[in-house]
Amino acid sequence: MxxxxxxxxxxxxxxxxxxxxxxxxxxxxxxxxxxxxxxxxxxxxxxxxxxxxxxxxxxxxxxxxxxxxxxxxxxxxxxxxxxxxxxxxxxxxxxxxxxxxxxxxxxxxxxxxxxxxxxxxxxxxxxxxxxxxxxxxxxxxxxxxxxxxxxxxxxxxxxxxxxxxxxxxxxxxxxxAAPDEAFRGFGGRRNKIDQRNEAFLSWAEEFSQTPEQLEPLIGNNFGDAYQFPTGPQGAYYIQSLFISDQGxxxxxxxxxxxxxxxxxxxxxxxxxxxxxxxxxxxxxxGDAKQAVSQLSGINGRHRVPPRWSLGPMLSETIQEFTDTPENYTAKVMESLDQIDQLELPITAFAFEGWVGTKETGAFDDIIQRLRAQDIKPVTYYRAFVGQTEDELEEPEVYSEAVSRGYVAQNVLGLPYTFGSPLMGGVAALIDFTNPEAFEWWKARIKKGLAEGSEGFMQDFGEQVQVDMVFHDGSSGIAMHNRNAALFHQATREAFDEFVAENPSREPWFFVRFGNSGRRGSAHYESASWPGDNTADWSRASGLGSVIPDMLNRSVGGAYGFVTEIGGYIDALGSINSELLIRWANHASLMPVFRQHGGPVNGTPMPWRFDDPEVVEQYRAAMQRHIAAQPLIYRLWKAALKTGIPITRPLWLEFPDDPEAGRQDQQFMLGSDVLVAPVVSPGTDGREVYFPSGCWRHPETSETVHGPQTKFILAAIDELPYFFRCGTKPFPVPNNGF
Known part of the structure; x- marks a missing residue:
């Protein structure tokens, strides 16, 4: 207006x-x-x-x-x-x-x-x-x-x-800058929720590893927030916006x-x-909530998703160096068997290597089986085309895109190719400023929907080089961040056109790469995920990084946060059951509950652990999320109107409480649910800060009056969370699940 x-x-x-x-x-x-x-x-x-x-x-x-x-x-x-x-x-x-x-x-x-x-x-x-x-x-x-x-x-x-x-x-x-002025936002930064005293680039960047991942090579000399090679402030999801506590x-x-x-x-x-x-x-x-509302209205907000996307989701990841189409197909089938036999309440299943299942002839069978189990199929797309050995791309697509001039060029007008980020080979970035490439991409997406996919993980796009040349004359320095909005806009248009012809379908997609601006990428996205968390506890990019990332992007309109339970980068080994269950409980009151897996050691499905209790502990986290789903859906609808996010930093709900403003491992689900997951290994609980008021744990009935900090006991399969006294945001049995 x-x-x-x-x-x-x-x-x-x-x-x-x-x-x-x-x-x-x-x-x-x-x-x-x-x-x-x-x-x-x-x-x-x-x-x-x-x-x-x-x-x-x-x-x-x-x-x-x-x-x-x-x-x-x-x-x-x-x-x-x-x-x-x-x-x-x-x-x-x-x-x-x-x-x-x-x-x-x-x-x-x-x-x-x-x-x-x-x-x-x-x-x-x-x-x-x-x-x-x-x-x-x-x-x-x-x-x-x-x-x-x-x-x-x-x-x-x-x-x-x-x-x-x-x-x-x-x-x-x-x-x-006022003394102690706080600067909050800036997209998916993981280092902190107040960027005062920090200097950084707004430049979407790729993969991160933590000091724990790198210590065998370089020692531990970088600090617990360091991400290799981006430094502590690196992010996939860039927003050049912030909210100051000065109004x-x-x-x-x-x-x-x-x-x-x-x-x-x-x-x-x-x-x-x-x-x-x-x-x-x-x-x-304006005050914090006014600024969040007005800025997200300019930048764009995640639109309300189909209800199926808010249920628990499992993913079968490609193991880059060992999976063949045959054994990957077998793992997908094994997962579907286990979901059925264990009666897990799954509403969506992502099979990343869908191209490989086509090679084995199993793709249609997988789609039909998922539908028979009332589970939505979710597949995978990325912003570049590759001539590689991986099973994430149809081989003919690279030749088609390059030969037709649908990719970014170099200064000589030739296709700009680069070493693929995955498994060797070469790749080229789709040029979404080219109207023909834009329509070609939309046709690919609509084809995938017609073949049976109900959703997509939309990956990559950060590969823009400064010396690339684009169809509309843009340089790489201008296009690097902008590419996110164009990429997601193309998919959004494909979805809208497909649904207009197929009104009974409710497709959904989530992204890793994002940017801000007047109609930034959040305007087109369904949701976003943090991007390649490491399978560890680290503050840099493991479990400890997730809440700051979620809160920093949520205040900029990207509040449709898709968790990555178990992490992705697993080069040092498979995660143990403690980390998996802590992560599942951590995710249970976040907007989208999604499990992921690593490219080296595989997907940590709960039935792949020796302890049979892991399945039941994971099931309990899924059930908590299902119980909160109606609340999450209502908050999402309200967020689209107001910009006030689903999961909120405490500084937004309690702006006059300095201690609340310092909390970066707690969040509010709406205005009445205080969530403080355990993010450290080998502990029986954590310190929780309670803002002013009365707070009651709905599963244990423990009641705490704030403001105060108190140690809350929480076994591996328990989550410290509290309702504002006198409210019942979602139904939870007193004895838990």
Whole structure:
């Protein structure tokens, strides 16, 4: 919804753009901006100019460098001023192959940084302030800055730097940071839920391994939040948006590589840098829930799923080095036998290697058998086509896509091929900016639905290289993050068109790769999963990483979180039953309950353990999720309308409680269910923080009055969770399951 009641005053030394939900003050000499909420409280202000503001020669220190192993390096110096730009050149180095295709090895810009100075000319048109602004560049370069009221009670600021002859590799904005100001969001970051004191890239990146996974090779010198090779802040699901506890939300409305310094190199300021000479951002004044609602409405929200997708889901994973079509088909059949014999309440079954089952002639039989057991078949698609030995792609698809020009190109106009992230061979990335490739992809998806699939795991897409060239003229630096929205938009359109012709069908898909923006990828997705958790307890990418990841993306509209019980990366061995059952209980009150498996040691199905109790313990976690399903569905419907997520960080529900704001291993399911899973091995419980009020465990009747922290006993098959006293969000027998 666009604003209507906009008043602009340019008569005074400080110009104003006023709306019913707040205002922006714009200082003329030098240019600076201050944002206010509807009550007149200043919530965000430009970083003060620091006289004198010298030209800065930025030394070529990378923000990240692969030096034997990837490490975060010292930050390059920056000129802090309301708006700056650099004249010089960018340096971006990426992985061209291996699992980490598309990851950034090193990223920096070298040159001279200048600031925007005084406003030289003011124009008002269509409720927008348009400013011509001088700069400290001795060449006489100027900038164009616009300020306007925008959708969802936001203010938009755009900056365009005149290029002249020299390249402009970055433009930045800097703002004051209040003491201890919290910056929450930024998508699927796993390191923490407040990114204050952190510096990081917004650049979707591939595979991570934890210190535990790497210790045999490199020792344990990186800290418990380190992910190889991305560092602690790496993420598959990138959102360049955050919510401040100072009364505003911020969305960077650019797809290019961006670098964030959140009170990291100085305590009193934060700064965002964007590759290129254009900057667009939105500021939403308001409290935390207002900011979450308005920003997610701009970015997009996960739509309400079919009910079947909210039931327990099992997956049979491909073992990359040992599975053949024949033995993989046999494992799928064995799983279906066990589900039937054990009468497990499964509503969906994912068989990743569906191409291999076609080779054995078993695909149709598997589809028919699943339907006979009232289980929805879920298969697998990815954003690149490969000429490889794996069983995740139909071999003729690669030749078709490359020969027809449906893939990204290099500067010579030839198909851009790279080492496949899976099992060797070569791959090429589908170019979704090409209308013919877009329609070709949709036809593939509709074919899969027609053959019997009801859903898809939609994988990869982060493999965009900076030197790729796309059909619409976009560079790789602009397309890397944007590729997520285009990829998922194509599948969404295919689904919509298929359902229009088959109204009885309810297909659903979930994704790993995501981005933000004005209609970011969440606008098209059904749900998202964290992406290749390691099969361990680690804070970096194992069980301990899941809740921060879920909470950070949920406040940006990506609240349809699909768990990955058991993890995926299992190079050090199969998980034990303790980790599996803790993870299943951990997932039981999350939106989508899905088990996964590893590519090396296989899928940890509960019946594949020596202890028969594992099946019953897993069944109890599934039953808890089934009991909560009506609540989850109601919360999902409400989230689509309001943006307030299904699973919520405590800081969102208890904004005036500093201790609640620090909790990153607890969450709220709606407003009345406090969930605090056990995420450490070999323990009989955990410390739980209880916010103000009365909280009662519905299975044990233990009652706790907050605010306080208390140790809660929880055996391996138990989950610490509490209802707000006097509520019954979902039915749970007093004696458990």
């Amino acid at each position: 666009q604003p209507t009641n906009v008043r602009i005053n340019t008569d005074d030394e400080v110009m104003t753009l006023q709306t019913d939900y707040g205002r922006v003050d714009i200082e003329r000499e030098p240019l600076a901006m201050h944002f206010y909420d509807e009550a007149g409280n200043k919530v965000l202000r430009s970083m003060s100019q620091e006289p004198p503001a010298p030209l800065l020669s930025r030394v070529p220190l990378p923000t990240r460098l692969l030096g034997g192993w990837s490490q975060v390096m010292p930050q390059a110096p920056a000129l802090y001023a309301p708006f700056t730009f650099m004249v010089g050149a960018p340096v971006n180095l990426q992985f061209p192959a291996t699992f980490w295709v598309g990851n950034m090895l090193a990223s920096t810009s070298t040159g001279i940084e200048y600031r925007l100075t005084d406003i030289e000319e003011v124009t008002v048109a269509d409720n927008q302030l348009s400013l011509r602004v001088g700069t400290s560049d001795p060449s006489g370069r100027t900038a164009r800055v616009t300020v306007s009221a925008d959708e969802n009670s936001s203010f938009k600021v755009s900056v365009r730097i005149d290029r002249i002859l020299q390249e402009v590799p970055l433009v930045s904005a800097s703002f004051d 505003y939300g911020f969305l960077l409305d650019r797809d290019e590589l961006s670098h964030w310094r959140m009170a990291s190199d100085r305590d009193d300021a934060w700064r965002v840098e964007v590759a290129g000479g254009e900057l667009d951002f939105l500021v939403v004044p």
